[in-house]
Amino acid sequence: MTYLQEKFCLPVLLLVTCTDRRTARWxxxxxxxEARGWTIHSTHPLVLGPDNVPKITDRRTAARNPAxxxxxxxxxxRDPEAPAILEATAGALKAMENSQAAEHLGGLLEIGLGDTPARETWRELMGFTNFFPGRGTMFEEVYLDGEAKGEAKGEARAILRFLEARGITVPEEARERITGCTDLDLLSRWLDRTPHVQCVHDLFAEEPEDTDAASA
Incomplete structure (x- = not known):
């Protein structure tokens, strides 16, 4: 915090959100x-918890202060009124017309709900929200899934181009099998074989370990 304040010449506040009173007190x-009894730095976080944050269940109130x-x-x-609060919040963020601030607030909320049932309720209300790397938000799941599919398509295209460059005929059935595959490890094995196969069927030949496993 001291470093950030010195670097940006702005006041820095540590904000903590808690879902239970005991953690909030701590x-x-x-x-x-400290060093040898001398206090070098002391941090006093601003803590938001069940005791000092109101339950906002009215959409108009939420719209006035979406944060x-x-x-x-x-x-x-974790409160029984959580669904009503989420509905009011969802309405407020949607009214912000898909602004970047709304996306970030929605993503922050999804992360803050953790593994509570309320998180699934929020996902149903909002679809998917902002991308926060490594936090497991729905947007991230969709994004990473798309990345994997995109990588698979690239591997498939490389296999087909290599086979065609070598003059190896690729029947439609084999082409569909290659382009429809989403297993990156399998696609990589096929790509490694493309310089050596004599026909497209050699590409799909079982590896020795696979044959041994099947026999066992």
């Missing part, structure tokens, strides 16, 4: 950095 700190609505949904994610 998170208020202070957290000190607070998001924090309300996170901190009360």
């Amino acid at each position: 998170a208020t700190g202070p957290f000190t950095c 607070m609505a998001v924090f309300s949904a996170i901190t009360h994610g």
Whole structure:
């Protein structure tokens, strides 16, 4: 925090969101950095939890302060009223007309809900939200799936071009098998074989270990 403030010449605030009161009490700190009894740095986070964040279940209230609505949904994610809070928040973010701020707030909320049932409710309400790498949001799952499919298509195209360059005939059935494959490891094995096969059927020949496993 000290480094960020020095680098950007702006005030830095550590914001913590908690879904239970016990954790919220602990998170208020202070957290000190000491050396031989001398306090070098002391951090006092701003903690948002069930006790100091209101339950926003009204869409108009959520629309006036969508960021607070998001924090309300996170901190009360395990509360019986969570679905109502999420519905109000979803309405507020959708009213922002797909702005970047709405996407980031939606992604932040999905992460903040963790593995609670409320997260699935949020996904149903919003479809998918912003891409936060490594956080497992729905957008990320869709994105990575698309990346894998795109890589598979690239491998398939490379196999077909290599075979065609070598003058090897590729029947339609074999072409569909190659282009329809999404197993990257299998596609890589096929690609490695393309310089050596005499016909397209050699491409699909079982490897020795596969044959041994089948016999066993």
